[in-house]
Amino acid sequence: MTPIHPVLLAGGSGTRLWPLSRKSYPKQFAQLTGPESLFQASARRLSGPGFAAPLVITAEPFRFIATEQLAGVEQAAQTVLIEPEGRNTAPAVLAAALWLAEREPEALVLAAPSDHVMPEPEAFRAAVAAAAPRAAEGALVTFGIAPTRAETGYGYLELAPEAEAGAETPQPLARFVEKPDAARAAEMAASGRHLWNAGIFLARADALRDAYARHAPEVLEGVAAALAGAEADLGFTRLSPEPWATLPDISIxxxxxxxxxxxxxxxxxxxxxxxxxxxxxxxxxxPDADGTVAGDGATAIDCRDTLLRAESGGQRIVGLGLEDIVAVAMPDAVLVAKKSEAQRVKEAVAALKAEGAAQAVQLPVDHRPWGSFESLVTGPRFQVKRIVVKPGAALSLQSHHHRAEHWIVVEGTAKVTIDDATQLVSENQSVYVPLGAVHRLENPGKLDVVLIEVQTGAYLGEDDITRYEDVYRRG
Amino acid sequence: MTPIHPVLLAGGSGTRLWPLSRKSYPKQFAQLTGPESLFQASARRLSGPGFAAPLVITAEPFRFIATEQLAGVEQAAQTVLIEPEGRNTAPAVLAAALWLAEREPEALVLAAPSDHVMPEPEAFRAAVAAAAPRAAEGALVTFGIAPTRAETGYGYLELAPEAEAGAETPQPLARFVEKPDAARAAEMAASGRHLWNAGIFLARADALRDAYARHAPEVLEGVAAALAGAEADLGFTRLSPEPWATLPDISIxxxxxxxxxxxxxxxxxxxxxxxxxxxxxxxxxxPDADGTVAGDGATAIDCRDTLLRAESGGQRIVGLGLEDIVAVAMPDAVLVAKKSEAQRVKEAVAALKAEGAAQAVQLPVDHRPWGSFESLVTGPRFQVKRIVVKPGAALSLQSHHHRAEHWIVVEGTAKVTIDDATQLVSENQSVYVPLGAVHRLENPGKLDVVLIEVQTGAYLGEDDITRYEDVYRRG
Structure with a gap:
């Protein structure tokens, strides 16, 4: 059989899971249900026999997070398509389908959000395999989840009258139903003929292209132009912004x-x-018998219907006598909300944004193409950072006008260039980068380099940087 | 008039305000109501014209916190009495009274807890001044607070029948009333003849001694022996442990x-x-009109009867849709409790202690005689600390078997001795202390020295230290 090409939709940046998920590091990349991110779990779910390497479609700021997380589950994308801006799922899915159609018109595309949880991957792969023959015939196959409660937060799929409910093959679909009210949700959940719309589709690349040609020709035209004008860049396919900007913001x-x-x-x-x-x-x-979920680092005393999370290794959270509460602690930000009003978390983010708090959008850890850094402490004329440089990666050749830097390597071996001299700096060694010196930090080894950087100077902003050379082509 | 000698009772280590107040840094030293600690506010309240320098009575681990905090409000104690172990207020007050009686038998002693809040210091000083003449005549004058609600959590003082309620001079006291039930509390709060017992006393040192001699001779005997055997040590009066251990645990x-x-x-x-x-x-x-208190770094959205606190400068906490909740966030520990059950916080501390969590008893900042240190990040073979050394202070001459240390000075100028060499290290300079090297860090200047220490090695515990000389006489 022809392999199935997973298309992981990873461009979203919702705020409903703040503070763990932030605009700078959205939900799909966060470790919400275990040590793997939802994106990583999605990639692993859609891998193995019968699957090609994934395509990823995401936004510019997340491209290195996506490739790094794929590498963390020993995968590499066929390509990472970069949306110039978010335009919902219709343009995104089509961009991936057209990229594949150019190479293999009858390729099977499995488009799926990467921020959902499906904890039984084998069962889902079996469903995909069962759906593949109908898709190979040219049908657009959507996946519907058997409802377990009268949920008003999801759209529904209604089986056609001739469909066999619970069949192990794709069945005819009557229609899509919008998010219902409570009465209608109860009716549908009990009907046996309605499924939750999971937003997952399986289809041939050419069948998808043809369906857009018939029903959304303006989307096809714009996406085709954005792909034709795309720039290939270090394994990324950067879609052309001008045609993309003309596209409607619309779901598939x-x-x-x-x-x-x-x-x-x-x-x-x-x-x-x-x-x-x-x-x-x-x-x-x-939840346990009291309805309480207390993860690592969380202690619940006499709580009911409550979620307690401590997201950082060393941190502790204690709930005492709580009912219907969600409390999520991070070292820089804590949310405490009534659980039944947890959908209002976006109001919290909006309030923090209005107050100019960085926590509204940014995590303490900043991901860069070469690795990451985290500010540990900031003083009047100094700042301490922990810097992680991935194997084979290099920071840009740079200098600073207002700060000197001390680097102490605590794991791995770094290659450090300061003006005309290059040296290897290994664990427990340090090096000093004077103000104004042109310098570069590289990791020539096979393990992460971890170093502690102590910056001193009158101005310590990230924008005090002059770049001379950058393998990641940043300004 | 003879000056009044404040005796600040500062030995308590309660857990009811965890996580801000911990066993290693109890409530009286925490910044609960503003930039000053309750202890500092107490010292300032009982200072100025008519007051002598304070006496402090506290426990061994808090002695340097007490002297440092007094220095922070430009005070110095006559002496800091160190209780070998907590024995409630009867022995503590008497120890201070006897210390004074030896020097000036008719000295007026004002004994007061240092962990209460009285936000109108001038009014209280006026009350003390008004009470002084009766105390100088030999009376034991206690202070009673006019009740503002039917509080069941306090003991009460009942005025004698002949007393004039609300008088601006001391009045005869009929009796002490234990913490009442709700009905009795309501009765007393409305009576106009009952006051809250604030645990504050004004009396002549010799009058106190004589009262103990009549009513608690065993306490007098033990405390006198503990004081006779006391060791004077760097401005501290270390009471003798053996007689102290025989004393009953009893309130004055x-x-x-x-x-x-x-x-x-x-x-x-x-x-x-x-x-x-x-x-x-x-x-x-x-609380505001909704009953909500949201301090610096806290944002309340649609909350009622709720307290939100973020104790660390950079941290944010958001409450959403909460009612009757207390949430206190620190970088290493967060408490979320039903406010009306906030008295149960000790259960949270007990649970953490049972789990072996350091947060049960320790703050991230560790206070030492020479200043303080705080662990910023801990890795598999490294640890980063911020170290503050007070002007004129010195760490012990020491060495480590298992770790090397990099020091980068970010504020002030340090004097560093490594083996036989001594050097000055100023802002933006660094120095390396190899494994096994005998070293000392001193602050010869007039400003704090702040340095970042990066430790590397296989074992990084505080107990890997060999001390050769220590001005603070530690082992």
């Missing part, structure tokens, strides 16, 4: 699926959640 | 006051709170 459901002819739905009875808020995270984590 | 109320003859009570109508829990802190902070 609205643009294409609801109007398409040869539609089928594959029923999936395994566990699934879109983790659309802390209440969903609580539910998915499996 | 029970041991002496309730039985004494010449008792008077001075009524005080100003604000007072013992800040006996987070609910009291909430009340004292002045």
């Amino acid at each position: 459901d609205y643009a294409v699926m609801e109007k398409a002819e040869d539609l089928a739905v594959m029923s999936y009875a395994g566990r699934w959640s879109d983790l659309g808020g802390w209440d969903a995270v609580w539910q998915e984590a499996g | 109320d029970y041991a002496v006051m309730e039985k004494a003859e010449d008792l008077a009570v001075m009524s005080y109508a100003g604000r007072w709170s013992d800040l006996g829990g987070w609910d009291a802190v909430w009340q004292e902070a002045g």
Whole structure:
């Protein structure tokens, strides 16, 4: 059989799981349900026999997070498509489908959000395999989740009258149903003929292209132009911004699926959640008899219907006498919310943004193409950072006008260039970079380099940097 | 008039304000109500014209915190009495009274807890001045707070029938009343003849000694022996442990006051709170119209009857849709509790202690006689600390078996001795202390020295230290 090409949709930047998920490091990349991110779990779910390497579509600031996280699960993308700006799923899915159609028109595309949880990957791969023959015939196959409660937060898929409920093959789809009210949700959940719309599609690349041509020709035209003008850059496919800017902000459901002819739905009875808020995270984590979820570092005393999380290794959180509460602690930001109002977390983010608090959008750890850095402490004329440089990576050749830097290597071996001299600096050695010196930090080894940087000077902003050479082509 | 000698009782180590107050840094030294600690505010309240320098009585681990905090409000103690172990207020007050009686038998002693809040210091000093003449005549004058609510958490003082309620001079006291039930509290709060017992006493040193001699001779004997055997040590009076260990654990109320003859009570109508829990802190902070208190770094959205605190400069906390909640965030520990059950915080501390969590008893900042240090980050074979050395202070001459240290000075100028060489290291300079080297760090200047220490090695525990010389006489 022809392999299935996973398309991981990873451009979203929602705020409903703040403070763990922030604009600078959104939900799909966060470790919400275990040591793997949702993105990593998605990539692993759609891998193995029968699957090609994934395509990823994401936004500019997340491109290195995506490749780094794929590497963390021993994968590499066929390409990472970079959206110049978010335009919902219709343009994103099509961009990946067209990229594949150019290479193999009948390639099977499995487009899936990368920020959902499906804790039974084998069962889902079996469902995908069962759906593949219908997709290979040219149908657009969508996946529907057997509902376990009368949920008003999801859209539904209604089976056609002739469909066999719970069949192990794709069945005809009657229609897409919008998020319902409580009465209608109860009706549908009990009907046996309605499924939750998980936003996952399987189709041939050319069938998708043809469906857009019939139902959304303006999207096809814009995406085709953005792909034609795309720039290939270090394994990334940077879509052309000008045609992209003309595209409507529209979901693939609205643009294409609801109007398409040869539609089928594959029923999936395994566990699934879109983790659309802390209440969903609580539910998915499996509350104990009191309805309480207390993860590592969390202690619940006499709590009911409560979620307690401490996101940082050394941190502790204690809940005492709580009911219907979500509390999520990070070293720089803490959320305490009524759980039944957890959907309002975006109000918290908006309030912090209005106050100019960095925590509204940024995590303490800053991810860069070469690794990451984290500010440990800031004083009047100094700052201490922990810097991690990936094997083979290099920071730009640079200098600073206002600060000197002391580097102490605590793990690995760094190659350090200061003006005309280059030296290896290994664990427990230090080096001094005077103000104004042109310098570069590289990791020539096979293990991460971890170093402690102590900056001293009158101005310590990230923008005091003059770059002379940068393998990552930054300004 | 003879000056009044404040005796600040600062040995307590309660846990009801965890995580801000911990066993290693208890409530009286924490910044609960502003930039000054309660201890500092107490010292300033009992200073100025008419007051001698204070006596402090505290426990061994807090002695340098006490002297450092006094210095912070430009005070120095006559002496700091060190209790070998906590024995409640009867022995503590008497130890100070006897220390004074040896020097000036008729000295007026004002004994007061240092962990209460009285935000109107001038009014209280006026009450003390008004009470002084009766105390100088030999009476034991206690201070009673005019009740503002039917509080069941405090003991009460009942005016004698002949007393004039609300008088501006001390009045005869009928008796001490234990913490009442709700009905009795309501009755007393409304009576106009009952006051809250604030645990503050004014008396002549010899009158106190004589009262103990009559009513608690075993306490007098033990304390006198502990003082006779005391060791004077760098401005501290270290009471002799053996007689101290024989003393009963008893309050001055029970041991002496309730039985004494010449008792008077001075009524005080100003604000007072013992800040006996987070609910009291909430009340004292002045809730807004919704009953909410959100300090610096805290954002309340649609909250009622809620206290939100972020204790660290850079940290943020957001409350959303909360009611009757206390949430206190520190970088290493967070408490979220139902406010009306805030008295149960000790259960949280006990649970953490049972789990072996350092946060149960220790703050991230560790205070030492020479200054303080704080662990910023710990890795597999390294640790980064911020170290502050006070002007004129010196760490012990020491060496380590298992770690090397890099020091980068970021503020001030340090004097560093490594083996036989001594050098000055100033801002933006660094120095390396190899494994095994005998070294000393001193601050010869007039400003704090702040340095970043990066330790590397296989074992980084505090106990890997061999001390050769120590001006603070530690082992």
